[in-house]
Amino acid sequence: MKGKVTAIFGATVSVDIRGLQLYDRVYVGHNRLTGEVVHLELERTTVQVFENTRGLAVGEPAEGAGVPLTVTLGPGLLGGIYDGLQRPLPQLQQQSGAFIRLGKETGPLDLQRVWTFVPQKKAGESIAAGERLGQVAEGALHHPLYAGVGGVIERIVEGEFRLSEPVAVLDNGEQLFGWQDWAVRRPRPCRTKRPVQRPLITGQRCIDFLFPLMKGGVAIIPGGFGTGKTVLEQTIAKFADTDVVVYVGCGERGNEMAGLLAEFGELSDARGRPLLERTIVVANTSNMPVAARESSIFTAVSMAEYYRDMGYDVLFLADSLSRWAEALREISSALEEMPGEEGYPTYLGSRLASFIERAGVVETRDGQTGSLSMLLAVSPPGADFSEPVTQSCLRVAGAYYMLDTTLAHGRHFPAINWVQSYSLAGPKAADFFKEQVDERWPELQRRCRDILQQEEALREVAEVVGMEGLQDRDRLLMKAAERIRRDFLRQNSFTEDAFSSPEQTFGTIDAIVADYQKALAERDEKERADDAEQGGGDAPG
Amino acid sequence: MRSKGVAMRLAEHRYRSISSIRGPLVFVEQVFQARIGETVTLIAPDGKRLAGEVLKIDGRQVLLQVFGETHGLDLDKTSVTFHDAVKRAPLSTACLGRMFNGSFEPIDGAPMFIPDRWGAVSGAPINPVARAYPSEIIETGFATIDGLNTLVRGQKLPIFSAAGLPAQELVAGILRNSRLPGEGAFVVVFIALGLTYHEFNFFQQTLEQMPNRFVAFINLAGEPVVERLLAPRLGLTVAEDLAFNHGMDVLVVVTDMINYCDALREVSTSREELPGRRGYPGYMYSDLASLYERAGRLLGQSGSVTMLPVLTMPEDDITHPIPDLTGYITEGQIVLSRELQQKGIFPPVDVLPSLSRLMQHGIGAQQTRADHRQISNLLYQSYAKGRELRKLEAVVGKEGLLKEDRVMLEMADSFEADFVHQGQQRRDIGQTLDLGLQLLKRYGVYPP
Numbered sequence: 001m002k003g004k005v006t007a008i009f010g011a012t013v014s015v016d017i018r019g020l021q022l023y024d025r026v027y028v029g030h031n032r033l034t035g036e037v038v039h040l041e042l043e044r045t046t047v048q049v050f051e052n053t054r055g056l057a058v059g060e061p062a063e064g065a066g067v068p069l070t071v072t073l074g075p076g077l078l079g080g081i082y083d084g085l086q087r088p089l090p091q092l093q094q095q096s097g098a099f100i101r102l103g104k105e106t107g108p109l110d111l112q113r114v115w116t117f118v119p120q121k122k123a124g125e126s127i128a129a130g131e132r133l134g135q136v137a138e139g140a141l142h143h144p145l146y147a148g149v150g151g152v153i154e155r156i157v158e159g160e161f162r163l164s165e166p167v168a169v170l171d172n173g174e175q176l177f178g179w180q181d182w183a184v185r186r187p188r189p190c191r192t193k194r195p196v197q198r199p200l201i202t203g204q205r206c207i208d209f210l211f212p213l214m215k216g217g218v219a220i221i222p223g224g225f226g227t228g229k230t231v232l233e234q235t236i237a238k239f240a241d242t243d244v245v246v247y248v249g250c251g252e253r254g255n256e257m258a259g260l261l262a263e264f265g266e267l268s269d270a271r272g273r274p275l276l277e278r279t280i281v282v283a284n285t286s287n288m289p290v291a292a293r294e295s296s297i298f299t300a301v302s303m304a305e306y307y308r309d310m311g312y313d314v315l316f317l318a319d320s321l322s323r324w325a326e327a328l329r330e331i332s333s334a335l336e337e338m339p340g341e342e343g344y345p346t347y348l349g350s351r352l353a354s355f356i357e358r359a360g361v362v363e364t365r366d367g368q369t370g371s372l373s374m375l376l377a378v379s380p381p382g383a384d385f386s387e388p389v390t391q392s393c394l395r396v397a398g399a400y401y402m403l404d405t406t407l408a409h410g411r412h413f414p415a416i417n418w419v420q421s422y423s424l425a426g427p428k429a430a431d432f433f434k435e436q437v438d439e440r441w442p443e444l445q446r447r448c449r450d451i452l453q454q455e456e457a458l459r460e461v462a463e464v465v466g467m468e469g470l471q472d473r474d475r476l477l478m479k480a481a482e483r484i485r486r487d488f489l490r491q492n493s494f495t496e497d498a499f500s501s502p503e504q505t506f507g508t509i510d511a512i513v514a515d516y517q518k519a520l521a522e523r524d525e526k527e528r529a530d531d532a533e534q535g536g537g538d539a540p541g
Numbered sequence: 542m543r544s545k546g547v548a549m550r551l552a553e554h555r556y557r558s559i560s561s562i563r564g565p566l567v568f569v570e571q572v573f574q575a576r577i578g579e580t581v582t583l584i585a586p587d588g589k590r591l592a593g594e595v596l597k598i599d600g601r602q603v604l605l606q607v608f609g610e611t612h613g614l615d616l617d618k619t620s621v622t623f624h625d626a627v628k629r630a631p632l633s634t635a636c637l638g639r640m641f642n643g644s645f646e647p648i649d650g651a652p653m654f655i656p657d658r659w660g661a662v663s664g665a666p667i668n669p670v671a672r673a674y675p676s677e678i679i680e681t682g683f684a685t686i687d688g689l690n691t692l693v694r695g696q697k698l699p700i701f702s703a704a705g706l707p708a709q710e711l712v713a714g715i716l717r718n719s720r721l722p723g724e725g726a727f728v729v730v731f732i733a734l735g736l737t738y739h740e741f742n743f744f745q746q747t748l749e750q751m752p753n754r755f756v757a758f759i760n761l762a763g764e765p766v767v768e769r770l771l772a773p774r775l776g777l778t779v780a781e782d783l784a785f786n787h788g789m790d791v792l793v794v795v796t797d798m799i800n801y802c803d804a805l806r807e808v809s810t811s812r813e814e815l816p817g818r819r820g821y822p823g824y825m826y827s828d829l830a831s832l833y834e835r836a837g838r839l840l841g842q843s844g845s846v847t848m849l850p851v852l853t854m855p856e857d858d859i860t861h862p863i864p865d866l867t868g869y870i871t872e873g874q875i876v877l878s879r880e881l882q883q884k885g886i887f888p889p890v891d892v893l894p895s896l897s898r899l900m901q902h903g904i905g906a907q908q909t910r911a912d913h914r915q916i917s918n919l920l921y922q923s924y925a926k927g928r929e930l931r932k933l934e935a936v937v938g939k940e941g942l943l944k945e946d947r948v949m950l951e952m953a954d955s956f957e958a959d960f961v962h963q964g965q966q967r968r969d970i971g972q973t974l975d976l977g978l979q980l981l982k983r984y985g986v987y988p989p
Contacts, residue, residue: 007598007599007600009599010577010597014599052663052665053578054627054661056576056577057575057576057577057579058574058575058598058600059574081669089668089669093668093670098667098839098840099665099667100666100667101665225865225869225874226868226873226896249669253870253872254666254667254669254834255674255695255696255837255872256872258669261669262674283669283670285666285669285830286826286827287666287830287831287834290827326826326827327827329823330823330824330827333814333823339815342818343815343817343823381862381865381866382860382861382862382865405894409893410893410921410925410926410929411918411925462937463936463937464937465937465941466937466938466940466942467941467943467946468940468941468942469937494914
C-alpha cells in the first residue's frame with residue numbers, strides 16, 4: 001500500500017493511500033517516519049506521526065505497513081531502555097550519537113544474543129496454543145516461552161539458541177519463535193481476572209501502614225510541581241517488593257531520567273540483584289515527539305502484561321499521566337475534534353479507564369497467578385485537583401495519595417496528605433499484616449489515624465485559644481501527633497530510611513503510640529494524686 | 542535534515558500567489574512540494590525582505606509564519622521564495638562578545654561573522670541515556686541558592702519573580718559572582734525577549750564587564766513579536782554548539798519568559814487554534830519543554846548548558862499557566878517574595894516554595910561539606926515552622942504561644958535578616974554553611 005503525502009500540519013500528516021485500517025502503522029516520507037492512522041476518509045487518510053516532521057515535504061512517499069503499532073515481546077526486555085515506540089535508546093545512541101535523529105529503525109530485542117533454553121516438550125509430542133515450550137533464564141527470573149499455535153512438534157532446540165532462529169518447528173512446517181509482536185492498544189488476554197488479595201510492600205511507611213496499595217491495584221499520586229511525585233515513584237520503583245518493574249517517564253525531564261538510569265545501574269534490589277535487571281524503562285521526555293508520548297504508556301503496559309502472563313508480580317509506574325493526557329489533547333486538537341472539558345477530548349475518561357483496567361490480578365493462560373499494579377503520577381495544573389485528569393483517574397483508581405504543597409514546602413516528604421488520601425483496600429491489607437506481622441496492626445492503625453485526626457481538630461482550637469490555652473492531655477496528643485509526623489510519616493529517600501519493612505514500620509509506630517500512652521497514664525496518675533492530696537486536705541476542714 | 546538525496550527540488554522556488562495576510566501569518570497558493578519548517582523570504586513591493594517559515598501545508602496551499610513586521614506586504618506584488626531548507630543558525634566561536642537581534646543580525650555595528658557550520662534551530666532531543674546527571678555545584682555566591690537550593694552544572698532553574706521585584710539584580714549578581722568547580726569560567730548566552738530599553742541597558746552594563754564571554758540576542762519590547770519565538774531557539778542552538786562542540790560551560794539567561802509565552806499565544810490565536818487555559822495554546826507545555834530541555838550535560842563530554850530563565854508571575858500568581866508549566870519542566874525554581882522585598886531584604890528569595898531538584902547529588906562531603914544536607918534540612922524545617930507560627934501569632938498573639946514556639950518565631954526573623962539578606966556581598970559555600978550552622982546553634986536547633 002503506497003501513496004504520497006498530501007498535507008502536513010505539525011505531526012498530523014494526510015496521505016492518499018487507500019485500503020488502510022484505523023490504527024495501522026504507516027511510514028511517511030523519505031526518512032520513513034513512523035505514524036499511525038487516526039482518521040479515515042474516502043480521499044484522505046490522516047496519520048499521526050510519532051517523530052519530528054520538520055523538513056518533510058508534500059509529495060514525499062508514504063507506505064502502509066498493513067499492521068498496527070506493535071511491540072516486540074520476548075526474552076531480553078528486562079534491563080532495556082526504550083523510547084515510546086520501543087526503540088532501544090542505548091543502540092540509538094551508538095548509531096546516531098547523543099542527539100536523537102530521525103527515522104532510525106532498530107529492533108527492540110537483540111536477536112543475536114545467546115540464551116540457554118530448557119525445553120519442557122520433546123520432538124514428537126503435541127502442544128496446544130498457549131502451552132509452554134520450555135524456558136530460559138532472564139536475570140533472576142525464569143522466562144517461559146509459549147507456543148503461539150498448536151500442533152505436533154517436529155524439532156525443538158535444547159541449550160544455546162538465538163532469538164533469530166525458531167525454538168521449535170511443527171510437523172506442518174510452522175516455525176515457533178521465542179518472540180512475538182503484540183498490538184499495543186490491545187490488552188493481552190488472560191483466563192480470568194481475580195480480586196486483589198495481598199498488599200504490595202512499597203517500603204513507604206505512610207503508604208504501607210495507612211494507605212496500602214494492593215498487588216493488582218491502582219494508585220494515583222496527584223501533586224503540584226515540587227511535591228515529590230518523581231522522587232516517590234522512583235523510590236518505590238527501587239525498593240518495592242515485586243518481580244518486575246516497568247517505569248515510564250512520560251513527558252518528563254531528561255535529567256531525571258538520566259539520574260534514574262545512573263542510580264538503577266548501581267543499586268541492587270532487596271534480593272541483592274542489580275535493580276536494572278528487573279526493570280524496563282520507557283523514556284519519552286517532554287521534548288521528544290508528542291504522539292510517541294501518547295503511545296508510550298501503551299508500549300510499556302504491553303511489556304508489563306507480558307511478564308504478568310508468566311505469573312509474576314509486575315509494578316507499572318508512570319510519571320506522569322497528565323503529560324499523556326496532554327498529548328492526547330494535542331493530537332485531538334490537531335485533528336480538529338470537538339473539545340470537552342479544558343480542551344481535553346471527551347473520550348479522555350473512557351480512554352483512561354480502559355488503560356487503567358489493564359491492571360489487576362489474573363489467572364494466566366497456563367493457570368498461574370500474575371499481577372499488574374499501577375502507580376500513576378498526575379500533575380494537576382496549578383495543583384487544582386478538580387481538573388479532568390485527576391477526576392477521571394479517581395473514578396477508577398483504588399488508592400489516592402494526595403501530595404500536599406504545604407507539606408512539601410516544609411520539606412515533609414513523602415508529602416502525602418494523611419487527611420485527604422485514601423485506599424479502598426485498607427481492611428484487606430490490615431488482615432494480611434495482622435497475620436504476617438502483628439495482630440495489633442489494625443488496632444494500631446486505628447489509633448494512629450485517631451491521633452492524627454484529633455490533632456487536626458485541636459489545631460483549629462489552638463488557632464483560637466493558643467497552645468497555652470490547651471489542656472495537658474491535648475498537648476500530649478499534639479506532641480504524639482508531631483512525633484508521628486516527624487519520625488513515622490516522614491521518610492528520607494536519600495538515606496537508609498528509604499525502605500522500611502512492615503516489621504520496622506510496625507515497630508516504629510508501636511513505640512510512638514506506647515510512649516504516648518505512657519505519658520497519658522503518668523499524667524492521669526499525677527492528676528489523681530493531686531486530686532487525692534487536695535481531697536485529703538479538704539476533708540478534715 | 543535533508544532526505545537521502547532523493548527527489549529534492551534542487552532549486553529555490555518563487556511565487557506571487559499570496560491569498561491572504563493576517564498579522565504574522567501568510568497564505569500562499571499553488572506551491573509545489575513545500576516542506577514543513579522550510580524557510581522562506583518575502584519581498585515586499587518596496588523591496589523590504591522578511592524571513593518566514595512554513596507552518597502548515599494542505600496540498601498546494603501553504604501557511605507561513607513571518608518573522609518581522611508584516612507592514613507593507615500586499616497580495617499582488619509581494620513575492621515569496623521557498624529555500625528548500627529548514628531554519629538554521631550560523632555557528633562559530635566568533636559569535637563571542639557579539640550582540641544580535643532576534644533574527645541573528647548584528648546590532649553592535651560590527652559585520653556578521655563567517656560561520657564554520659550551520660545548525661538547525663529546532664535542535665534534536667538529547668537521548669536520555671546519553672545525558673550525564675548534573676551533580677557539580679555552581680557557586681552563585683547567594684546563600685539561599687548555594688545553601689538551600691543548590692544550582693548544578695547542566696540544570697535549568699528558573700527565577701519566578703513578580704512585577705517590581707529585583708529579578709534583574711539577582712541575575713546580574715549571579716552573572717558576576719558565579720564560580721564553576723575548578724578553574725573554568727562561564728560563557729553567557731543572554732536572550733532578551735520583549736525587554737524595555739531600560740531593562741536591556743541594565744544587563745548590557747553587566748555583560749560589558751565580561752568581554753568575549755557572552756553572546757546576546759536582543760529582542761526589545763517594540764520589536765517583532767514572532768522573533769521572540771525564534772530568538773531563544775537561535776540562542777540555544779549557539780549554546781549547544783559552544784557547549785558540546787567546543788567544550789564550554791554555557792549559562793543561558795532568558796528573560797522574560799512571560800513575553801515568550803505571550804508571543805506564542807498571539808501567534809496561536811491568529812492561527813485560530815483552540816485556546817487552552819487563559820488563552821494560551823494547549824501545546825504550551827511541549828513548546829516550553831522544547832526550550833528548557835535543551836539544558837544538560839552529555840556523558841563523556843566536558844561542556845554543559847545551564848539555564849536560568851526569568852519569568853514574572855502575572856498578579857504574583859504561581860498557579861498561572863506560565864510559572865505552573867515551567868515549574869513542571871524545570872528542575873526547581875527560585876521564588877522571589879514581595880513581603881521580603883518590603884522588609885528590605887536582598888535577594889528577597891522565599892525559600893519555602895523555592896526548590897532545586899538536583900541539589901541532592903550536588904552537595905555532601907565530596908562536593909560541598911558533609912553537614913550540608915543536615916544544615917539545609919534543619920533550616921528548612923525550623924523556618925517552615927516559624928512561618929506557620931507567624932500565622933498563629935497573628936490570631937492569638939505572642940502570649941498564646943508556647944515558649945519554644947516563641948523561640949522559633951524569633952529564629953524565622955533572624956533567618957530572614959541574617960541568612961537570606963546579604964545585599965551585594967558575595968558568600969562562598971563555606972561562609973553560607975557556617976552562617977546557617979551558627980543560626981541553628983543560637984536557637985538550640987542544632988545539634989538536633
